[in-house]
Amino acid sequence: MTSRKKHTLAFYNIENFFEAESPLLQTSSIKWTTGRYLQKIKKLGLVIPRIGTKETSKHPALIGLAEVENNKVLEDLTQSKLLEPYSYQFVFYRSLDKRGMNVALLYDPSVFSIEASKTYYIELPDSDGEADYTRDILWVCGILEEEKIHVLVNHWPSKREKETDLKRMAAAKKVGEIINKIKQEDPKAKFIVMGDFNDNPNSLSLDYLTKNFQLYNAMEKLRSFSRGSLNHNRQWYLFDQILVSESFVKAKKEEWQIETADIFDENFLKHPKGKHRGIPFRTFLGGNYHGGFSDHFPVYITVSCATEGQV
DSSP states (O other): HHHHHEEEEEHHHHHHOOOOOOGGGTTTOOOOHHHHHHHHHHHHHHHHGGTTTHSSSSSSEEEEEEEEEHHHHHHHHHHHTTGGTTTTTEEOOOOOOOTTOOOEEEOOOOEEEEEEOOOOOOOOOTTSSSSOOOOEEEEEEEEEEEEEEEEEEEEOOOTTTTTTHHHHHHHHHHHHHHHHHHHHHTOOOOOOEEOOOOSTTHHHHHHHHHHHHHHTTTTTTTTTBBBBBBBEEEEEEEEEEEEEEEGGGSOOTSSSEEEEEEEEOOOOOOOOOGGGGBBBBBSEEEEEEEEOOOOOOEEEEEEEEOOOOOO
């Protein structure tokens, strides 16, 4: 008889994950200390293994991360008490982002093996003629239990910056260039494009990707008046998304295909009371240390494929 293997593939903006006493977080109000850093690691360790467990009954195979400072914080995270049992490894490159933030990919080496990886710099338009830097796009090619997939991890320019629509469209075009380049060598390549896009699913930048590069936005139907991956001024947004190539939707039974998509917004990740009740329990709020998990909820998809065996 035929049964199905399942995996969770996730993305999580983990909000200013910097080393203890990092100068990037040393202000009069924040006071980022070793104790607070270790508490942040513990909180992330509580979240990451639980993402998608309702659907797959196991920890995620892949987790894209945003707002990571360096290798050191990823080593501390993956070797921490709560994550060490899962033997996560990571792919990381430092970018020229002016705030010192980068993206990364955690992966379970028992089910995913790396074939190649690199980062792509995004050339951003700037009205003053000077170079403008943001997070690079991380490309990882690997084998998920015998099938090759390409993962692109993104953290696009914030809406708080100048000329933001143009900058996010520049990032979207760079994603498209990467996809086209890979498809020239492998027309049947399968892609997972994940990240904090700082745009909602119906924005021009995401619309550009879905219409021009045969991508399916798994998050498109999840946003509502009362739900999203982050909340600003009591309004929900779904900036964190996962897109997949259409080959994940029209896959053969023995190939990986998408099953479900969701926001991991369990109650323990939310403010329990007060004026912030129900929104993400943040690490920082209003320029002050707040002691929570992150200002974003993780998002995830589950994929499955047929495997021969007894049900």
